[in-house]
Amino acid sequence: MFANWRKKSVEPAVSSDMLSKQRRYNSLVKALHADIFRYAFWLCGDKQVAEDITQETFLRAWRSLDSLQDDKAAKAWLITILRRENARRFERKQFDYADVEQESLEDHIASSTEEQTEQYWLRRQIAKLDIEYREPLLLQLIGGFSGDEIAQLLELNRNTVMTRLFRARNQLKELLEKTEVRGQSNG
Amino acid sequence: MDELKFRRQAYEDPHNQDPEFVAQMQESAENQAFVAELKRLDTKLINALKVDVPEDLADKLILRQQLQQHHKQRRQTGFLVAMAASIAFIVGISFSLLRLGPVDLAEHALAHVYHEGVALQVDQNVDFTQVNAQLASMNNLGNAKFTEQPGKVYYTSYCDFQGVKSLHLVLQAEKGKVTLFIVPIEKRMVLDNTFADGKYQGMGFEAGDAYILLVGEDKTDLSFVKDEIKNTFI
Numbered sequence: 001m002f003a004n005w006r007k008k009s010v011e012p013a014v015s016s017d018m019l020s021k022q023r024r025y026n027s028l029v030k031a032l033h034a035d036i037f038r039y040a041f042w043l044c045g046d047k048q049v050a051e052d053i054t055q056e057t058f059l060r061a062w063r064s065l066d067s068l069q070d071d072k073a074a075k076a077w078l079i080t081i082l083r084r085e086n087a088r089r090f091e092r093k094q095f096d097y098a099d100v101e102q103e104s105l106e107d108h109i110a111s112s113t114e115e116q117t118e119q120y121w122l123r124r125q126i127a128k129l130d131i132e133y134r135e136p137l138l139l140q141l142i143g144g145f146s147g148d149e150i151a152q153l154l155e156l157n158r159n160t161v162m163t164r165l166f167r168a169r170n171q172l173k174e175l176l177e178k179t180e181v182r183g184q185s186n187g
Numbered sequence: 188m189d190e191l192k193f194r195r196q197a198y199e200d201p202h203n204q205d206p207e208f209v210a211q212m213q214e215s216a217e218n219q220a221f222v223a224e225l226k227r228l229d230t231k232l233i234n235a236l237k238v239d240v241p242e243d244l245a246d247k248l249i250l251r252q253q254l255q256q257h258h259k260q261r262r263q264t265g266f267l268v269a270m271a272a273s274i275a276f277i278v279g280i281s282f283s284l285l286r287l288g289p290v291d292l293a294e295h296a297l298a299h300v301y302h303e304g305v306a307l308q309v310d311q312n313v314d315f316t317q318v319n320a321q322l323a324s325m326n327n328l329g330n331a332k333f334t335e336q337p338g339k340v341y342y343t344s345y346c347d348f349q350g351v352k353s354l355h356l357v358l359q360a361e362k363g364k365v366t367l368f369i370v371p372i373e374k375r376m377v378l379d380n381t382f383a384d385g386k387y388q389g390m391g392f393e394a395g396d397a398y399i400l401l402v403g404e405d406k407t408d409l410s411f412v413k414d415e416i417k418n419t420f421i
Contacts, residue, residue: 029248034240041238051241058248059255122235140200141233147200166198173198173228 025062028074033058035142036078042138043086045127053089057082075143076153083153125175133168136161193218201225292370293382293389295348296400299355300366300387306342306357307364313340315419318356321345325352328371331395337419338412351376358415360408367412368400394420 036057041050060081061068068077126134139150147165151158188196193211196203201222203209212218241247300306319332321343341364342357354369370376378398382389390401390409399416401409 025252026249029245033245033248037240037244038236038238042236047238047241051244051247054244055248055251059251062252062255118231119235122231123238126232126235137232138236141229142236162199165200166195169198169225169228172232173225176228 021065024071025058025065028061028065028071028078029058032075032078035075036082039079039138039142040082040086042126042134042142043082043131044089049089053082053085056085060085076145076149079139079143079153121179122172122176125172129168129171133164133171136164137168140165194221197222197225201229291377291379292348292368292398292400293379293391296366296368296389296391296402297382297384297387299346299348299368300402303344303346303355306344306355306366310341311343313343313356315340318343318354321354322369325354325371328369328396331369331397332421333419334421335419337415358412360403360405360411362405362408363403365401365403365408365412367416368398368402370398370400372396372398 033054037050037054040053040057041047044050044053057078061078068074126137129137135154136150139145139153143150145153147158147161150156150165151161154161188207188211193208196205196208197212212222315333315336318340322328322332323330325345337358339359340356341359342355344355346353346355346368348368348370351370351373353371356367356369358365358367372393376398378391378393378400379389380391382391387402387404388406388409390413392399392413394416399413399420401412403409403412
């Protein structure tokens with residue numbers, strides 16, 4: 001009885017507000033869930049955990065959606081929530097830091113074209129990168145953020161961020177060149 | 188920009204659009220090739236980073252949020268119902284407490300006279316035995332009764348004095364009619380000996396186990412009825 005009464009009297013007043021908030025949330029999910037999930041995956045190295053973190057991130061985002069003033073800033077905002085959520089995961093549970101699990105990557109090399117093999121190899125190298133080097137790279141390549149924006153997100157100064165980006169690419173490039181040389185000599 | 192800085196910047200971001208960087212890049216074919224190679228690396232990296240996203244993830248995210256919203260609404264509904272219940276409870280309690288508060292008989296008597304204007308117009312010519320019967324049916328009045336006819340009685344009726352059942356009579360006095368209330372004594376009642384407003388004079392006293400209130404237009408009439416009552420009412 002009370003429920004019916006409430007629906008009649010309260011919903012019309014609130015509905016338009018709720019509806020626009022819901023629409024905003026839906027479009028946020030559609031536009032950004034892939035990037036957020038991928039970022040989470042490369043942060044924690046496990047698909048299931050990445051999905052959980054993504055869920056938590058978006059739930060938190062929903063709760064404080066009103067505080068998001070500028071939709072252009074949505075991605076950075078979500079990533080900030082995500083990073084906090086990821087950190088909380090470590091507070092709750094002492095995970096061993098073994099970064100990206102090998103098993104979760106294994107199933108991606110279904111067939112064996114050269115490109116796929118290389119991509120698989122590259123994924124393992126990215127996963128092996130130290131988190132300090134990996135995270136700025138993720139923000140640059142997945143997030144599309146500038147050096148300044150990355151510095152702000154990670155609360156580092158810009159020079160540190162640029163140095164880390166330099167080292168990340170440098171390491172990956174060297175590794176890539178090494179295998180190419182090895183591959184040639186082997187082949 | 189020296190070579191080292193250029194290479195460093197290329198590593199930091201091969202898609203750098205800084206004019207100085209772009210100029211340096213276009214200076215030599217070697218530089219262009221260098222940046223192009225890093226761009227190729229970036230393309231590879233970007234592709235490598237694109238791990239498969241669970242197909243239903245977007246739907247799940249929306250579903251989870253809506254479930255949570257639903258729960259929240261139900262919690263809020265529960266809260267509102269609880270709120271309404273407590274307010275109703277408080278209101279109920281305060282009303283019953285208010286009824287227990289002091290009752291100003293004088294004010295009430297005047298209000299009653301104005302309210303029941305018809306009482307001063309009808310002529311039922313009531314016998315005192317009938318009044319006694321009514322008195323007997325009232326609680327807390329002991330054996331109060333009239334011993335003889337207290338002059339002519341025009342009107343008699345039960346009435347309510349803040350929840351206390353009382354008797355409302357209209358009697359003939361020397362000049363006009365006087366309204367008389369017989370109210371069982373209760374602690375919370377406050378009785379003034381005399382009271383008045385623009386039109387009516389009032390008088391209150393105790394007789395037996397009851398408060399007697401008289402309301403009439405003339406003060407001498409009141410005294411007249413008072414004496415009458417004192418003689419006939421025990």
